[in-house]
Amino acid sequence: MRDAGMSKLRASVLMRHEVGLHARPSVKLTKLAKAFESKIDLGLSPDGPWVDAKSIVKVMATKAPKDSTIYFRAEGEDAKAALDALVMLVDGDFQDGP
Amino acid sequence: MDHSTRASHRIQGRSAAPGIALGPLVRLATAATQARQSRSVAAERDALDHALEMSKRDLAALADKVEDDDAEAVLSFQIALLEDENLVAPAYALIVAGEAADRAWAKAIDPEIANYDQADDPYFRGRASDLRDLRDRVLRRLAGEADQAVPPGAIVAADDMPPSVFLSTDWCDRGLVLRRGSPSSHVAILARSRGVPMLVGLDIDDLESGTDAILDGDAGMLIVDPDSSLRADYDRRLAAQAELRRAASAFTGPVLTASGERVQLMINVTGLAELRGLDPADVDGIGLMRTEFLFQARATLPTEQEQYQIYKQMLEWAKGKPVTIRTLDAGGDKPIPGLTRDGELNPFLGVRGVRLSLRHLDVFRLQLRALARAAVVGNLKVMIPMVTVPGELDRCRALLQDAVAELTREGLNAVMPPLGMMVEVPAAALMIEDFDADFFSIGSNDLVQYVMAASRDEPEFADLARPSRAVFNLIRRVTDHAARAGRDASLCGDLAGEPAQVAPLLDHGLRILSVAPGALAPVRAAIANYSGKDSEKTSAKPSGTT
Numbered sequence: 001m002r003d004a005g006m007s008k009l010r011a012s013v014l015m016r017h018e019v020g021l022h023a024r025p026s027v028k029l030t031k032l033a034k035a036f037e038s039k040i041d042l043g044l045s046p047d048g049p050w051v052d053a054k055s056i057v058k059v060m061a062t063k064a065p066k067d068s069t070i071y072f073r074a075e076g077e078d079a080k081a082a083l084d085a086l087v088m089l090v091d092g093d094f095q096d097g098p
Numbered sequence: 099m100d101h102s103t104r105a106s107h108r109i110q111g112r113s114a115a116p117g118i119a120l121g122p123l124v125r126l127a128t129a130a131t132q133a134r135q136s137r138s139v140a141a142e143r144d145a146l147d148h149a150l151e152m153s154k155r156d157l158a159a160l161a162d163k164v165e166d167d168d169a170e171a172v173l174s175f176q177i178a179l180l181e182d183e184n185l186v187a188p189a190y191a192l193i194v195a196g197e198a199a200d201r202a203w204a205k206a207i208d209p210e211i212a213n214y215d216q217a218d219d220p221y222f223r224g225r226a227s228d229l230r231d232l233r234d235r236v237l238r239r240l241a242g243e244a245d246q247a248v249p250p251g252a253i254v255a256a257d258d259m260p261p262s263v264f265l266s267t268d269w270c271d272r273g274l275v276l277r278r279g280s281p282s283s284h285v286a287i288l289a290r291s292r293g294v295p296m297l298v299g300l301d302i303d304d305l306e307s308g309t310d311a312i313l314d315g316d317a318g319m320l321i322v323d324p325d326s327s328l329r330a331d332y333d334r335r336l337a338a339q340a341e342l343r344r345a346a347s348a349f350t351g352p353v354l355t356a357s358g359e360r361v362q363l364m365i366n367v368t369g370l371a372e373l374r375g376l377d378p379a380d381v382d383g384i385g386l387m388r389t390e391f392l393f394q395a396r397a398t399l400p401t402e403q404e405q406y407q408i409y410k411q412m413l414e415w416a417k418g419k420p421v422t423i424r425t426l427d428a429g430g431d432k433p434i435p436g437l438t439r440d441g442e443l444n445p446f447l448g449v450r451g452v453r454l455s456l457r458h459l460d461v462f463r464l465q466l467r468a469l470a471r472a473a474v475v476g477n478l479k480v481m482i483p484m485v486t487v488p489g490e491l492d493r494c495r496a497l498l499q500d501a502v503a504e505l506t507r508e509g510l511n512a513v514m515p516p517l518g519m520m521v522e523v524p525a526a527a528l529m530i531e532d533f534d535a536d537f538f539s540i541g542s543n544d545l546v547q548y549v550m551a552a553s554r555d556e557p558e559f560a561d562l563a564r565p566s567r568a569v570f571n572l573i574r575r576v577t578d579h580a581a582r583a584g585r586d587a588s589l590c591g592d593l594a595g596e597p598a599q600v601a602p603l604l605d606h607g608l609r610i611l612s613v614a615p616g617a618l619a620p621v622r623a624a625i626a627n628y629s630g631k632d633s634e635k636t637s638a639k640p641s642g643t644t
Contacts, residue, residue: 022221023175023228030178056178057185057210063222 011083012046012071013090021064025094030056032089038076040086044068053086106325111275111300112557113318114286115616118336119273119295120312120329121252123322125305126259142199146189149199149239154180156235175225176232185210200240204398207233215403226407253313253320255302259285261391265371269294273313275320277302280555282431282543284368284391290595291372293343293616343619350380353622355604356629363622364420364612366590370408373415376615383419383477385612386539386590387412389465390427393434399461405468413476420477422539422590422612424520425465425494427483429454431555437461446547451484451520456493466494466501473515481539485519488532495534518586524549527572530579538580539612540573542591565593570606577607588612600624605631 017025033040033053041050044064051058053072064070070090074082154177161173179185185206192202207229214226238260248254248267258278264285273295279285280298289296295315305311305322312321312332321328353363364385367373369392392400392408400408413421428434429450437458442448455462469480482494495517505512521527522541530538542565543554549569552559573589580587588610593599595617601624603611613621 019221020219023225024171027171027174027178030182052184055182055184056175057182060222060225061213063217063219065219 008073008075009079009083010046010071010073011087012069013087014067014069015064015090016067017090017093018066020066020068021059021062021070023060026056026059028094029086029089030054030059032085033082036074036076036078036082036085038074038079038082040072040074040079040082043071043073046071106321106323106328109300109320109322111297111318111320112281113296113315114276114279114281114283114298115289115294115296115315117273117293117295117315118313118332118339119252119271119315120324120332120336121271121310123253123255123305123307123309123311124249124251125302125307126248126254126256137198139194139196142193142197142202143190145240146186146193146199146203149203149236150180150186152239153232153236156239172228176228176235179229179232180236200237201398203236203240204233208398208401212401212403215401215407223407226404230404251307253311255300255305257302261285261288264288273297273315275300275302275305275313280431284394287366287368287388287391287614288372289616290592290614291367291616342623345619345623353382353625355625356627359630360609361604361625362588362610363618363625364422364588364590364610365615365618366612367412367615370411370415372615373412378415378417378419381419381618382610383416384412384421384423385588385610386481387421387423388427389424390432390434393426393428393437394432399437399464402464402468402471405465406471409468409472409478410475413472413478416476418477420479422479422481422518422537423469423472424481424483425452425462425469426455427451446544446553452482452490452494453484453486455482456490459497463497463501466498467505467512469515470498470502470505470512471510473513474511478515479518479537480515481518481520481537483520483541484523484544485521485533485535486523486525488534491517491519491533491535520590521545521572521576522548522591524572527576530576531583535585537586538576538588540576540587540589540591540608542569542589542593545569545572545591546593565599565602570602573603573606573608581607586610595621597621597624601628604628 015021030053040053042053042059043050044062050073051062053059072083072086157173157177161170189202189206192205193199211226211229211233214222214229217223248263252271253273253275255275258276259274261284265288269292274289275297277300286296286298295313297313297315297318297320300320310323312324314321353361355361362382364383365381366386367384368388392405409423429438429448430446438454439449449457469478472478480498482491485491498517499514502512502514516536518537518539519533519535520541521530521538522544526533527545546565546569547554547563549572550562550566552562554563577587587608589603589608590612594603594611595613597620600621611621
């Protein structure tokens with residue numbers, strides 16, 4: 001564990017993907033999350049329940065439908081960058097970004 | 099060995115599927131199925147490590163090759179699953195607790211499969227099959243089976259072949275020769291289903307890849323290095339076989355005898371894989387779905403939900419046509435680890451079929467629940483194997499009614515499907531009027547061997563283990579009773595798939611036959627040639643000794 005005083009950063013984004021959090025978008029999301037050191041959680045409401053955003057098993061299990069708002073919280077050195085990237089991915093409809 | 103001195107020679111085996119294949123042999127390396135001798139925690143952990151790594155590599159190689167987006171998405175989903183600690187960590191924990199690698203893996207992934215099976219959204223429900231596929235891929239790797247493609251060659255020779263490898267191979271114009279296995283093994287059933295000529299019990303030690311050979315699935319033998327006249331002879335037979343298949347595949351519409359009488363022609367299957375490429379419009383339904391193969395070659399028994407999904411998909415495929423699903427028919431020559439009894443003195447007279455189910459009510463109830471739920475989806479009929487006395491069928495009926503009541507209480511949709519019986523024990527055929535069955539289906543394989551007291555697996559008895567007048571007498575008893583009682587009687591054994599037996603079967607009152615999909619065309623042609631009872635005078639030597 002890093003700096004115990006470090007607070008969790010939060011972000012949320014509306015998912016407009018036509019089908020919801022299916023296999024393809026979930027794979028992209030977890031891959032991106034894994035690129036960051038921070039611990040990153042995903043939830044479908046601002047109060048959780050939270051699941052590990054780096055786990056395809058957990059992310060798919062949320063079975064998030066179209067038009068869900070996805071909530072993220074992150075804790076770690078690169079938490080800010082991670083949240084920005086994840087929000088951009090979901091907001092950009094899971095297109096292949098740069 | 100000097101090639102020029104080789105003379106044509108014959109190796110006798112047993113026929114598992116009829117037909118002819120000719121061309122170069124290809125010998126498959128023995129799969130290292132005994133690779134995991136050690137049961138230590140470290141060895142099991144290494145085995146799982148290796149199987150996961152190899153599976154990941156196989157999937158990555160497949161993903162490189164596929165061109166359509168959807169297939170690629172499934173493969174990358176499966177790769178991501180293999181890389182997810184949340185999936186694999188529980189498997190490793192189970193290994194540390196003393197579980198074997200294959201069981202640990204299955205136990206870790208099965209709850210995830212069940213979770214998807216229960217999803218409301220059809221998309222997520224569909225992912226269960228991706229996970230099942232992944233589970234089986236890793237289990238195959240754990241069993242030491244490489245994900246190898248069968249190399250080109252007209253006649254494939256191997257010690258044994260798992261059904262998964264058989265199903266992933268293109269068998270067009272090819273044949274299969276196995277050292278192990280029997281005509282009732284899963285692969286043999288699949289081979290008959292696909293019209294792939296196949297032999298079992300054949301000594302393959304001296305076979306070399308590249309050698310020219312002829313597989314004669316009708317005579318049960320392999321001819322190595324055939325001379326030119328033999329070769330020409332078989333070339334002609336092969337051409338005739340191809341012509342017959344071509345002509346027969348042109349048949350469509352209802353199956354009629356020469357005199358215009360309607361005969362229902364159905365298919366026997368073991369799972370969904372065989373239905374791919376088959377149009378339900380070309381058959382009158384599924385006359386026999388053998389469920390025992392859902393229970394074989396896996397670490398855990400299939401769950402209710404898993405069974406329900408498979409039964410449901412079969413009914414959806416049939417589009418309202420009847421689908422007869424037989425409850426677990428294990429025992430005898432179809433053992434299931436952890437369920438059937440080892441070392442029975444005489445397994446064919448032992449705990450098999452309904453006798454086994456009634457002794458494992460936990461397993462049987464689960465299957466009946468899955469069936470009662472699937473009965474809502476389409477035209478399902480449930481069939482009980484190896485019924486000997488009326489009390490057995492009565493108990494099955496009560497258990498099925500209990501399952502329906504229980505499901506209804508739980509708020510799940512379920513209905514009572516028609517409940518019928520296999521007629522394969524002489525005691526049942528003799529007293530057929532005593533049984534409270536909604537339909538009858540004659541299992542000719544077992545009926546013949548029980549009436550004749552001769553095993554089909556004993557080559558010496560080939561002349562004895564045949565449908566004699568005694569067998570046809572019992573068939574007549576069943577069809578007469580069914581006609582009087584206004585119930586259906588069908589025949590779903592291998593006998594129905596032999597074109598030469600079609601006329602005597604029709605003579606004895608049968609109007610519903612169920613055959614391997616590969617036998618549809620020739621049987622259809624034999625029915626079309628049937629012009630009524632007078633065939634009894636010319637061709638009704640029903641003993642059919644050849």
